[in-house]
Amino acid sequence: MTDTTLVQGRYRLLDLIGRGGMGEVWRARDESLDRQVAVKCLKPVNTRQDQSVTGVLRERFRREARVAAGLQHRGVTVVHDFGESDGALFLVMELLEGRNLSQLLEDNRHHPLPVADVVEVAGQVASALAYTHRRGIVHRDLKPANIMRLTDGTVKICDFGIARLGRDVTFTSRLTGTGIAMGTPHYMSPEQISGGQVDRRSDLYSFGCVLYEIATGVPPFDLDDAWAVLMGHRHTVPLPPRSHREDLPAYLERLILDLLAKQPEARPQDARELGRRIDEGRTPAAPAPSGAPGRVPPAAPAPTTPPPPARPEPTVAREPRPPSWTRGMTTGHKTTGTGPRLTPPDASAGLTGEWIARPAAGRAEEPVRAERPTPSPELIATLAERHNAGLSLGRLGRWTEAGAVHRAVAAEREHALGPDHPDTLASRHEVGFTLSRTGRPADALREFAHVAHARERVLGADHPDTLAARQEMAYVLGRLGRHHEAHQAYASVLAARERLAGPDHPDTLRCRHNLAFTLSRLGLLEDAYRTASEVAAARTRVLGANHPDTLVTRFEVAWALGQLGRWPEALQTYEEVAEARSQALGPDHPDTLAARHEVGISLGRLGRSTLALPLYRDLVDDRARVHGPDHPETLRARHGLGVNLGRLGRWEEALAESRDVCALRARVLGPDHPDTLVSRREVAVGLGWLGRWADALTEYRSVAEARERVLGADHPDALASRNDEAHCLEQLGRGPEAVRLYRRVAALRQQRALGGA
Structure with missing residues (x-):
């Protein structure tokens, strides 16, 4: 919004009087009542990238604004009006002087x-x-x-x-x-x-x-x-x-x-x-x-970074001090409302035009100044503000826009500060993060590798920022399916984190959580379960049982239990996570809905589709309300609904649901997307159960050809589809063709096994 904006034809914005993480506050004139007011404009919520929270945010805004507007007390700011204008939610409040x-x-x-x-x-x-x-x-x-x-x-x-x-x-x-x-x-x-x-x-x-x-x-x-x-x-x-x-x-x-x-x-x-x-x-x-000041220490010239004053230990303290690893980092100014720092660190704290590089091994430590003029404080402040704007876009899920901001800031910081300056590398780290979140893991890997190598050279191999970049490398390696390399990278970072920060530091636990995830993807399910259980216990002890990080790890514990076939335990854990997330995050939060979906899967695996069916119906309604009817997660819930209809023998309904979901997935995700092909296979299953084997054969063959084209003829999913096709041929009485196809599948599997060995 600008100073020419007339909000809802009534509130004329006059001048900006404040800006924060949620939006802006403007001095404005209420042209209907001819009085000055304050208009708080929250960040726009109608962007395509943020559809997953838009509906919930608007509804909660209206509810909270009504509550705030109902407060009438001398000690509470008066709210006059609220609404939405050009995609931005706004509040009209009394103007306080x-x-x-x-x-x-x-x-x-x-x-x-x-x-x-x-x-x-x-x-x-x-x-x-x-x-x-x-x-x-x-x-x-x-x-x-x-x-x-x-x-x-x-x-x-x-x-x-x-x-x-x-x-x-x-x-x-x-x-x-x-x-x-x-x-x-x-x-x-x-x-x-x-x-x-x-x-x-x-x-x-x-x-x-x-x-x-x-x-x-x-x-x-x-x-x-x-x-x-x-x-x-x-x-x-x-x-x-x-x-x-x-x-x-x-x-x-x-x-x-x-x-x-x-x-x-x-x-x-x-x-x-x-x-x-x-x-x-x-x-x-x-x-x-009234005018007497509190006790003020004697005035002294303030150094650039004053050391903390020495304080006596309290004689009343009987509880333990925080562990040693909790000291030595930054959170920003206490009274400005800044939250805990991000990893990598928010560059607005401590941006400088010169910095000290790590000395080479065997050399005396000497200050090394950048071989360039120190940029102006105004330029540094501007770049820091733009960097933080990119972080804010990322928090809202607007990763493409965030990436554009971080790339521009990285280029300008490189020009002003040098390619190896910590602030330049912080921007490039964020570029890698946005690439990872926009489906470009290979590009993200290259960016993180550059940052990790530069930080190791400048800051040292064990510096927290170096380890953060190496951990992101491990994450994108997993996204690329390179789980063995990801496992090695996580194990290396974990060893450093445990040595430097201790086993209970949040970064150590985060790394161990990721390691558990990678172990499960490598098929080392017992190791994955044990590691995830240990992390969940540690996070419960350090953070609390209902902390979001604790619940993320308990979710991973449940997943490992399911993969091990221990579905009753998996179901119980998923139910506990879903309930805790509902209380801590709200019933419509994506993480809560994800846990509810896994409850449905577990019920189905246990043959309790009668209970799973109403759960999926409610989940479809909630997903559609929160995300929209065509959102991939809504379609995933509908897929689960169709599967459980089939398990209950309601094949006509199951087939209709599968066909509808398949058509929507083809339009939204593409005809060869893995989810689309899963739905097409479900259509074939329904046709087979209804005795329509010729139609089922067409669908099975279509899925097999698409998977071979996308994944390769010897990929396990492509081979499974050819097995489905052979089974269908058997049902149609075409035994010789089925045998030839079974033999072809067996040969490809043997060839793949020998290649893997």
Whole structure:
């Protein structure tokens, strides 16, 4: 949207006043009521690449916007209107004049706010939360940037309900380095991190983190890595606030620490209790004078990267500190709302015009400057912003557009910084990622190989960025069917990750998960099952049972069980994953629907098609509603429906379903696509069961010829189709032809076996 836009013929956009991960905020004029308002324009949702979440997002937007519009409290931002314009969802809100708490901390050079201001913010926010919580509404993303102090002193909470929309958009993209795709690490409750039940007490924990920061100048877990922050929330008692600031009243310190209790039941149970305790603590002696600043350390020249201040170990801490591998990386600024960093790292943090290369073996370590002029800060900032725009497009599934952005940025960074600069390589890494996601694994492999070799030369073989590129190489090797090479690559990366980061680091567990997947594709099913089970247990212990990463691995455990023929156990695991995903991600999330599909497959394998049939009917309806009637996943669910109709002996219905799905797949995917050929074979099966063997022969032969043409005459799928054809010839009384075909298939199989040996 631009400053000439008239939204829905009523709201004239005047000037851009904010931009974030979800979209833009504009100062606007309501031309019907002649008043100034704020218009928040969320990212467009009508792109073809994002159809899988469009319907769900629109519906949730309307629901959440209605909820937000129904809130009427002095401490909550008023929502006037909402709708959709040119593919972008928008909200019309009251225009607030003031600064959010994040900006106030920035203005104060991250020194704590005056005690009187901290207490006033606490009291007003407690009142607003008491109001919203009584209505059953939980914010889920309280942070300094979402709490505004107006020029008249009023404190308002922003983005009620809308924060969840951002989570819904980004959850369908690849997960971040920690697997967390919601909330902001410095302000997340332990139960939110673990994927547990979130209620009003989670908001109170997040607000405790906010109070800690505005009262001390630092968040409760001021660590350098997103994973360390998350583990701090779950396992570490924070330093008492008065260890940072001696003039903080004791009652306020006690209240903040109570809000930061690990277990929800140990916190104040509602915001009314919080407000009551704040009121009880307000005494003439408690707050500092209104204009008195908090304790400020002596001014000193700030180095470019200041070392963290030395702090005493807390005497009250009885829980373990985060492990050593959680230190030494970056998450970005605490109060800007940035989430956990991506892998590879987000280039907006730490872009520089010069860098230090790894010295060659045996040489003394000396700073090596790039052999080119240092580019201007403006150019670096522009390239970082464009790089992040490419990442945002990827999160929305718009991989083709993201690839174009990353290729352009990579070329400009190479020109400005050099081909081996870490930021250039970060852009080329993202180019490889977009190639992988747009069906070009061979091109992606070349790109990742270049990045891996360059990073090894510049950063070292064991640098996390080098290992990230090598792991992506392994992934695309698997996509290319080169599973032996993928296995070797994963095993090599895993050994390095375990040695450097430890067995429970998220990157180590991710690599072991991928290794389990590759083992299953190599037919090493027992090894795959054992490895996946170990990873699932570790992720349950570290992340929680309902964390998305844990559920992904449990899904892999179920798949291995099915391949081993242990279908009752596979069914139980799939059902548990489907239920957990429904609660954590929502019933319409693609991962939830995928688990439900596997439940249907397991029921069919166990001969329980009577139960599988209604499951598939519901799944077809849900897939069609979420993705559309012609989406490949909708057609896959319809294929399962047809198969189970056949298993119940309802062959006329099964044949009709198979023919319809086959025609749709031919149009959407192409006549020779593997899924289309699977459906055509199902048509032949139905014809055979109905005794129409001549028609079945035509279909079987068509499938066999297509598979030979695409896969080769000795491919297992092509040989299986020729076997189907021979069986059909037998049914038609054409025994000699069937025998000749069986012999041909046997010879090709023997030839393939000898070639493989």
